[in-house]
Amino acid sequence: MVVALVPSLVAFFMANRIFRESITEQQRQGLVALANGTRDQIEGLVTSRINDANTLSLLPAWGQLLSDRQGLGAADLPFFRFLESYLDEKGYDDLILIDPDGRVRFSLTYPDLAGLHIGDHERLGTEIARSVDAANTLLQTEISNFSWFPPAEASSAFITSPVIEDGVIAGNIV
Secondary structure (H helix, E strand, C coil): CHHHHHHHHHHHHHHHHHHHHHHHHHHHHHHHHHHHHHHHHHHHHHHHHHHHHHHHHCCCHHHHHHHCCCCCCHHHHHHHHHHHHHHHHHCCCCCEEECCCCEEEEECCCHHHCCCECCCHHHHCCHHHHHHHHHHHHCCCEECCCEEECCCCEEECCEEEEEEECCEEEEEEC
């Protein structure tokens, strides 16, 4: 009787092992598919955000706003309304214009930032300066790491694009 059970137990354990390995492989394949889908979604979002920044950096109004040292006036109001609508539609928190000296010309959401230098890490955090430097060095849109952004009181990432006028960096949009 014991001899007859041994082949049955061996067959049971072999079938159990094969079944477990099959389930494990199915789970692994499911996780790989999920990871690939998530990666594709993230890449699509990042590409979309980079395209948004590239498009915004080409708006002709930036050159005038960056060169006008008198400040922003009522004539700029329709442009700012457009920007606010754009940010709202796309789900961005803010749009910041930085002049070539590293000073904030304006921030749509946090107007008190105007006049601050990007090196003011206590009030602006560190990633804006890093993203501006990277964008200007590489002459392309850059996305920062997430870090604490004091005005928003939240972790934020910055998408920074250089504004090029006549082949020269005229400033940055963030």
